[in-house]
Amino acid sequence: MPINPTTHNSSLTSSLSLFVEQRLGRFHLQAELTLPAKGVTGIFGTSGSGKTSLLRIIAGLDRPDTGKLQLGNQILLDTQRRQNVPAHQRRIGVVFQEARLFPHYRVRGNLTYGMPKQAPPRFDEIVELLGISHLLTRMPGTLSGGEARRVAIGRALLSDPQLLLMDEPLTGLDGARKQELLRFIALLTRQINIPVMYVSHDPEEISAIADHLVLMESGRIVASDHLNHLLQRFDLTQKLGGFDAASILEGQVIEHDTHYHLTRITLGNTHQLLLPGTEANIGSCIRVRVLARDIAIATSAVKDTSYRNQLPVTIEDTTVLPETSHSVELRLRMGRFHLRASLTRKSWDEMGLHIGKEVTALIRSVSFNPL
């Protein structure tokens, strides 16, 4: 059920490009960025790295000292030419950290607040998708945190935006609610046909949602690339610290083992993984995250072991990071898939490993983290 709330826009297919510079006291934001026109871009960084400042500039809520901002073929901001499209004309939806629902409107009034009069987006469909149809007559003050976030997401979507910004929309939710909404947002962002920028300092959220990753540090953009490409880069291991050197694999669900509660997915056509059971439908694509330290290496196939997953891989690259001099970081390749692994330097030497060598990657099923 793909949802496309935009019915009349050609700039959908074009991307966002920006260059901004802003000084606020001692903080200095300096960013230059081009983002893909489709999919979800995660903006990752510690608090104070400038993620939210960047988002506010894109939304038109703040104005940088100098900068240029272009979405598709529209110029939203050009300080040199004194051009600045005000926030209410940018058609950029924002889901804020706090839901920011209007307390004097009912849920329905909040949802319809930004709805364009002509060519109305599919109200019923989006409300259904968000699972908030039973809340329409409630006042925002009576909603739970999770419900309020859903309404806020719906309100932004129904304003028919050409770009959706989400600023840590899961902040302040407890574990279970957070997981639920995270899964929901991941699903939603794959169904809507507009680019999404998702700001977070939580690696798990980013891994679950983002296709593209922008890494920010003290007001600067350190790297911007496909999520998995960045995860495979040794030099970013520390900066992506929270990610704890992990890899993302995406595969198609082919079988559920209801007795042992396990799920089998296929990677490409040749290899399979066995994971802790999920509720994903057969045939659907899911992502799993596996930490580098959860992968073991064997030089030959292993029998009689609890490692359920044995993948034939090639060692593509290796390094020793100064921060962890006891271990060797490996990048493994299996077809088009890449995996990060790490093992002690001692093992590396004793097993006679080298770049180009074909080995077996061993992964326990329980170590997978379905997203």
Place this chain on the structure above:
Amino acid sequence: MTLSPAEWEAIRLSLLIGLAAVAWILPPGIAVAWWLARHQFRGKALVDGLIHLPLVLPPVVVGYLLLVGLGKQGVIGQWLYSSLGVSLPFTWQGAAVASGVMAFPLLVRALRLSLEAVDPKLEAAASTLGANRRRVFTTITLPLAVPGLLTGTVLAFARALSEFGATITFASNIPGETRTLPLALYTLIQTPGQETAATRLCILAIIIALLSLIASEWLARRTQQRLQERDAY
């Protein structure tokens, strides 16, 4: 107790002048309150002080200043008379101007506090949903400040009803034109043997004040309800 024609006249004039005063200060009051609540500028304290001046000045001074400014010989008064043929002193409209000026700071004060309490984050959210500044103000800012607006309006109305010093100075004490309840009461007190009539006016003043308090309470509750029911179709 049946009311004498003079008493009816005083009540009618009081309500007319009170309502007219509130009506003319509401638009500038809302604008000034919003400006003070949402903007920082040089000399803000001075503007703030000027607005509050009628609260602390003797009302007679305000009345005299109005006379100087808006009287037929006054700077503005001269222009008003020559170009529009309007003369304010010694008319009920003049009384409404005088009591409005006296009530202005009370309206601005209450409204400003309420406007300052409206979260600018909600206004920002509204603007990302496509609302221009005017729509943000009329649908978010002002509705959320309604409690302050009502309080301010009632306070201003009560102040205008009871206004004495500025009114008598600027608009004089003319029966049937500017003799409101307080002025009528003052006239009776000055006249020997009118104690009973004075007491009657006293009681009337109390009743009107109570009624307006009750009405404002009812209005506040009703507005709150209607705000909540809006968009609940």
